[in-house]
Amino acid sequence: MNPEAPRIPFALALCCTLLSAAILAPMMIPIAVSISDSMFVSFPPRGFTLKWYGQVLADREFQTTFLFSFKLALLVTALTVLLGVPCAIGLTRFRFPGRSLIFALILSPIVFPVLVTGVALLQFASRLGSNDSFLQLLAGHTVICLPYLVRTVSGALLLVVPSTEDAARTLGAGQFTTFRRITLPQIRGGILAGCVFAFITSFDDYAMAMWLADARHFTLPLQIHVFIERSFDPSVAAISALMVAFSLALLLVVERALGLKMQRIVAG
Amino acid sequence: MSSVAQQSAVAPARAQRAETAPHGRYALPKGALLVAPAAIFLLACFVVPIAQMVGYSLTAHMDQGIAVPGLTTENYARLFRSNLYWVVLTRTLRIAAITSVICIPIAYPLAYVMARGSAFWSRLVMFTVISPLLVLVVVRAYGWKLILAKQGFLSWLLQNLGIAQAPPTLLYTEWAVIIASAHVFLPFLVLPVASAIGKIDLGVEDAARTLGADWRAVFWRVTVPLSLPGLAVGVTLVFSLTAASYVTPQILGGNFAAMLGTLVQQQVLSVNDWPFGAALATVLLIVTLVVNLVMLRLFERRFARWAGRGEAR
Numbered sequence: 001m002n003p004e005a006p007r008i009p010f011a012l013a014l015c016c017t018l019l020s021a022a023i024l025a026p027m028m029i030p031i032a033v034s035i036s037d038s039m040f041v042s043f044p045p046r047g048f049t050l051k052w053y054g055q056v057l058a059d060r061e062f063q064t065t066f067l068f069s070f071k072l073a074l075l076v077t078a079l080t081v082l083l084g085v086p087c088a089i090g091l092t093r094f095r096f097p098g099r100s101l102i103f104a105l106i107l108s109p110i111v112f113p114v115l116v117t118g119v120a121l122l123q124f125a126s127r128l129g130s131n132d133s134f135l136q137l138l139a140g141h142t143v144i145c146l147p148y149l150v151r152t153v154s155g156a157l158l159l160v161v162p163s164t165e166d167a168a169r170t171l172g173a174g175q176f177t178t179f180r181r182i183t184l185p186q187i188r189g190g191i192l193a194g195c196v197f198a199f200i201t202s203f204d205d206y207a208m209a210m211w212l213a214d215a216r217h218f219t220l221p222l223q224i225h226v227f228i229e230r231s232f233d234p235s236v237a238a239i240s241a242l243m244v245a246f247s248l249a250l251l252l253v254v255e256r257a258l259g260l261k262m263q264r265i266v267a268g
Numbered sequence: 269m270s271s272v273a274q275q276s277a278v279a280p281a282r283a284q285r286a287e288t289a290p291h292g293r294y295a296l297p298k299g300a301l302l303v304a305p306a307a308i309f310l311l312a313c314f315v316v317p318i319a320q321m322v323g324y325s326l327t328a329h330m331d332q333g334i335a336v337p338g339l340t341t342e343n344y345a346r347l348f349r350s351n352l353y354w355v356v357l358t359r360t361l362r363i364a365a366i367t368s369v370i371c372i373p374i375a376y377p378l379a380y381v382m383a384r385g386s387a388f389w390s391r392l393v394m395f396t397v398i399s400p401l402l403v404l405v406v407v408r409a410y411g412w413k414l415i416l417a418k419q420g421f422l423s424w425l426l427q428n429l430g431i432a433q434a435p436p437t438l439l440y441t442e443w444a445v446i447i448a449s450a451h452v453f454l455p456f457l458v459l460p461v462a463s464a465i466g467k468i469d470l471g472v473e474d475a476a477r478t479l480g481a482d483w484r485a486v487f488w489r490v491t492v493p494l495s496l497p498g499l500a501v502g503v504t505l506v507f508s509l510t511a512a513s514y515v516t517p518q519i520l521g522g523n524f525a526a527m528l529g530t531l532v533q534q535q536v537l538s539v540n541d542w543p544f545g546a547a548l549a550t551v552l553l554i555v556t557l558v559v560n561l562v563m564l565r566l567f568e569r570r571f572a573r574w575a576g577r578g579e580a581r
Contacts, residue, residue: 008381008384008385008386008389009483012377012380012381013381013389015377016377016378016381016389016392016393019374019377019378019396020378020392020393020396022451023396023397023400023451023454024396024399024400025411025415025421026400026408026411026412026414026415026448026451027399027400027403027407027408027411029411029414029415029421030407030410030411030414033414041414041417041419042419042420043414043419043420043421043424044424082305083305083306083309084306086302086303086305086306087302087303087305087306087307089302090298090299090300090301090302090303091299091303093299094298094299094300094302095299096299096300096303099299099303102303102307105307105310105311105315106306106307106310108314109310109314111508111556111557111560112314112318112553112556112557113508113509113511113512113552113553113556114512115512115513115514115529115532115549115552116318116321116512116532116549116550116552116553116556117314117317117318119321119532119536119545119546119549120317120318120320120321120546120549121313121317122536123317123320123321123324123542123546124316124317124320124321127320139309139313140313142309142313143309143310143313143314146306146309146310150306200401200402203404204404204405206405206406206514206515207512207513207514207515207529210514210515210533211536211537220404221404221405221406221515224404224406224407224410225406225515225518225519228406228410228413228519236410237410237414239407240407240410240411243403243404243407244403244407247399247402247403248399248402250402251399251402
């Protein structure tokens with residue numbers, strides 16, 4: 001990264017290579033196992049077959065839960081943006097009583113264990129007499145995604161050069177026009193980073209969905225856990241391989257199409 | 269808004285300046301209005317449910333399958349009375365603590381190369397550290413199951429390298445849970461540490477080297493102390509996330525390494541003892557909050573001292 005950086009010693013490079021291999025192994029081993037032509041999972045794989053992929057892709061449960069989780073994640077992302085972007089603007093651009101308290105409130109779901117927030121939401125929904133599982137999942141996931149988006153968008157807002165906004169105003173642009181033409185292009189990266197994080201958080205979530213999902217609103221992570229407990233053949237490995245491929249595609253889309261650095265998304 | 273803007277271009281701009289400026293006096297309605305939807309949403313879907321859960325754990329307990337209302341500490345007393353719950357609680361804290369400690373020596377080389385390595389190494393390490401975050405936790409846990417199983421990758425590897433003839437099976441032990449948790453939560457430690465190391469002035473390390481320190485001394489006496497704030501954030505995250513995990517211990521530990529999350533799940537979804545489940549969840553919440561507060565306070569103060577010294581130089 002740094003032009004004047006000291007050279008990495010050989011031992012350190014070796015150490016990092018080994019650690020990287022160990023980090024990537026749990027995502028690579030399922031791919032090797034998934035082509036095994038045997039009834040039980042074992043290593044090394046025996047023979048070669050793609051039948052497990054065919055079986056998994058034709059599986060109704062896999063299809064429906066994948067689509068459901070995908071749709072849920074998209075809706076959660078949209079709701080998070082609708083609530084989060086105005087909130088970030090309010091927190092960074094205005095001063096009002098209770099501002100720091102609200103900032104703490106918005107960020108606190110990061111610190112609270114998702115499992116605890118989930119069981120609290122379940123008991124709350126049940127006391128209200130709500131059994132709309134979809135609405136509960138939408139609300140629950142938005143609670144855990146909102147802080148990340150507010151953080152990335154606030155960070156981007158603080159980097160906007162204030163004089164560009166002032167210049168637009170002086171030249172007669174209204175408040176909305178200034179936001180759309182001047183501020184928005186500058187915070188686009190922050191919003192997109194928050195969106196990607198919200199999508200992944202919702203799509204990956206287990207600890208919230210285990211409480212709020214029901215049979216008709218079953219998410220993919222819950223379904224994969226059911227597969228893991230239920231079957232011992234390499235079909236689960238095929239699902240894992242497919243999910244790794246899906247993640248790689250997501251990574252490429254994010255890096256290429258949106259021009260985002262993954263580090264920004266994670267580090268916030 | 270636009271009609272006002274048309275009357276005079278300059279006057280409203282000045283008025284807006286007052287509003288957008290952080291110290292604006294007229295900002296109250298608009299700022300609060302922008303924040304209100306998110307704040308009300310979190311109040312309704314986060315604060316009230318959590319408060320209600322904590323309240324529920326103190327105002328009801330189950331007696332022969334029936335919820336008895338009334339102020340009570342019975343749910344918490346039960347936690348300390350029964351050996352089973354105590355074992356699970358201490359196991360949860362032990363697994364979370366060991367996982368956090370194990371992550372530190374793994375995270376430092378990666379973070380150091382990420383922050384200080386050449387463009388190639390930095391990008392490579394960044395990719396391997398971040399890419400797992402995009403893969404479902406359930407899938408990563410399953411990957412470890414395939415590695416640690418009796419006929420898994422690890423035993424095959426050890427046998428073929430001639431290290432062990434009959435390697436011990438790690439699956440369904442606490443160690444399986446620890447290994448997988450360390451893997452799942454490692455990025456949350458590497459990233460803050462890398463960012464802290466990246467912020468260290470290269471001149472400080474050079475100065476130490478010029479004054480005769482070898483790389484070991486530079487690392488232990490300059491890099492590590494100055495990266496402690498990042499370490500504190502990362503370790504706190506790993507500890508909290510591990511202590512509250514459910515699906516990783518479920519897949520890798522089975523019933524042999526049940527953690528607090530499993531206990532909450534059983535009490536709420538299987539036994540239907542909601543007040544006791546609420547009490548267990550509250551305990552988990554308190555543990556997490558206390559660890560967060562203590563760690564961050566501790567390191568904030570120590571770091572403030574270091575930073576102060578740094579500025580004085």
